[in-house]
Each structure stands twice: as C-alpha cells, then as structure tokens.
Amino acid sequence: MQSMTLDPPNNARAERLREAIEEGPLRAFEIAERLHASRTSVLNWKKRGAINVDNLRGLADITGYRFWWLAFGEGPKKIGDEKPGGQHIIQSDNTARLSPEHAHLIDVLNQASQSGLLNETMARSLASFLQEMIKNRTLFDK
Incomplete structure (x- = not known):
C-alpha cells in the first residue's frame, strides 16, 4: 500500500484528516482499532497527512467525511x-x-x-x- 503525497506548502490534507478524526463519532484509538492500524499511525495522519488509500477510505466511512474532500479538499466535506x-x-x-x-x-x-x-x-x-x-x-x- 502506498501513502498519498503531502499537500504543499502547509499540508492541508493533515488539517482535513485532523478535523475528521477529532470531529468524527469515534476517538482516535477506536479508529485505529477499526482500521487495524496503530494509534501512532492515526496520530501521524493528523500530523503529516500521509495515509494510504485503504485507510483513507476507511476513515471516510467511519467519520462521515467524504473521501474526495479528505484526499484533495474538493467537493462536499461531509x-x-x-x-x-x-x-x-x-x-x-x-x-x-x-x-x-x-x-x-x-x-x-x-x-x-x-x-x-x-x-x-x-x-x-x-x-x-x-x-x-x-x-x-x-x-x-x-
């Protein structure tokens, strides 16, 4: 699985992922459990914005945020x-x-x-x- 590239220069994707994780229905450790990821990975998504496509799809499903908005900041947010x-x-x-x-x-x-x-x-x-x-x-x- 490949990680998606970061958005230059201020890493807007990390900001979008942080919002979805913090505002979604589950806590970060619950997201990690459901996606079979480590808690550190979830924290890194929020900090760096680097996330593989499968986890991004899972995060979108779990949080109610749209995949395309999380990935690229385009289209409806939720x-x-x-x-x-x-x-x-x-x-x-x-x-x-x-x-x-x-x-x-x-x-x-x-x-x-x-x-x-x-x-x-x-x-x-x-x-x-x-x-x-x-x-x-x-x-x-x-």
Whole structure:
C-alpha cells in the first residue's frame, strides 16, 4: 500500500484528516482499532497527512467525511453537505438516485454501519420500524 503525497506548502490534507478524526463519532484509538492500524499511525495522519488509500477510505466511512474532500479538499466535506438538487449516486444502489433524501438515508446508514455504531440488533429493529411505517403509510400520506 502506498501513502498519498503531502499537500504543499502547509499540508492541508493533515488539517482535513485532523478535523475528521477529532470531529468524527469515534476517538482516535477506536479508529485505529477499526482500521487495524496503530494509534501512532492515526496520530501521524493528523500530523503529516500521509495515509494510504485503504485507510483513507476507511476513515471516510467511519467519520462521515467524504473521501474526495479528505484526499484533495474538493467537493462536499461531509455526508449530507451536498447542495439541494445535487446528484447523489451510490454505485451499488439505485435507491440513492431517487432523491437527495434517499441518498442521505443510505449515506447515514453506511456511515453508522462502517463505524460499528449500527449493530445487527439495531439494524434489525430499524428495518422492522421502517416496514411497519410503510405498512401504515396512510398515517404519513398528506
């Protein structure tokens, strides 16, 4: 695995990684555990900005920050930061193309699942809740 190069001259990538690690839902040592990295590696990501692509993808999934923003500082910063009417595409799921709300729901579920915050029991309960809500959709129709 290769590390990504640093952003000259002030290492803006390190600043973006620091923000994601410090503002994300997990502490640095939990991120290290989930990504099978050392705690020192996570600290170095924050300090130097050098991170391999696999860990960067994992960090994006765990924190809710977008991969492209973390890597290059371009595009929306976080899941849900898209402009209204923006295109939301998740390659493996056509549901995300239905509306920004559908895409946001899928992004939130993905982030919670990848970070380990949405466990199997919670996922099962949430799915049951949604199925009941759909069954009783007349309560929500306007």
